Amino acid sequence: MIKIAPSILAANFSKLAEEVKEVEQAGAQLIHIDVMDGHFVPNITMGPIVVEALRPVTKLPLDVHLMIENPDDFIESFAKAGADYITVHVEACPHLHRTIQLIRSFGVKPGVVLNPHTPIESIQHVLEDIDMVLFMTVNPGFGGQKFIHSVIPKIQKLSTIIKEKGLNIEIEIDGGINEDTIIPCAQAGATIFVAGSAIYSKEDRSKALQDIQEAGERAILT
Ligand SMILES: O=C(CO)[C@@H](O)[C@H](O)COP(=O)(O)O
Numbered sequence: 001m002i003k004i005a006p007s008i009l010a011a012n013f014s015k016l017a018e019e020v021k022e023v024e025q026a027g028a029q030l031i032h033i034d035v036m037d038g039h040f041v042p043n044i045t046m047g048p049i050v051v052e053a054l055r056p057v058t059k060l061p062l063d064v065h066l067m068i069e070n071p072d073d074f075i076e077s078f079a080k081a082g083a084d085y086i087t088v089h090v091e092a093c094p095h096l097h098r099t100i101q102l103i104r105s106f107g108v109k110p111g112v113v114l115n116p117h118t119p120i121e122s123i124q125h126v127l128e129d130i131d132m133v134l135f136m137t138v139n140p141g142f143g144g145q146k147f148i149h150s151v152i153p154k155i156q157k158l159s160t161i162i163k164e165k166g167l168n169i170e171i172e173i174d175g176g177i178n179e180d181t182i183i184p185c186a187q188a189g190a191t192i193f194v195a196g197s198a199i200y201s202k203e204d205r206s207k208a209l210q211d212i213q214e215a216g217e218r219a220i221l222t
């Protein structure tokens, strides 16, 4: 099954609650929250108070993507604010196994994010400990960028390893996802797709979301 996680980075922040409710009604399965610190990535966005404010607004899982240095310092705050998934960049975690344990200690599902150039070998020793791998298909920091196709072989490779080992890990894709780019990612084995501008820039968000989801579902049937 193909799940869509709209990224609120592309939403209208002056009415964020309505923007979240709209995509929930349209059939979204998660809400993706992009946290940027101006150090790990060249942009600043939102912190735990936004997660806390959105928690009562939706029943959907909150998928918190931390693009920050020293994520260990903020995991408790995001967990207590209501995150369901917390994903950390392998490039920002010198003690990745400890960070994953810390996330799980708060009852939150841990995930690891790989930048487009980062090999999957960097996470091979934590695969038993995580619930999600998030592949960046743009360089993190901004919405509305162009999808990087060279990530697809990595998705295929990890998907094969997950099947061979019988692991229960979701593969999520983030960056430049639309009706066309979802196709090779779904065929490579990904199941969760973040979409920011491809949903929130459209007048009919419901149709945009459903078109992307249907394109992904068609891709795995053919
Ligand atoms: O994490 C990020 C960017 O760093 C993403 O979640 C973007 O917010 C996705 O936006 P689109 O590429 O779908 O517009």
Ligand SMILES: [Co+2]
Binding pocket: 007, 032, 033, 034, 065, 174, 194
């Ligand atoms: Co993201």
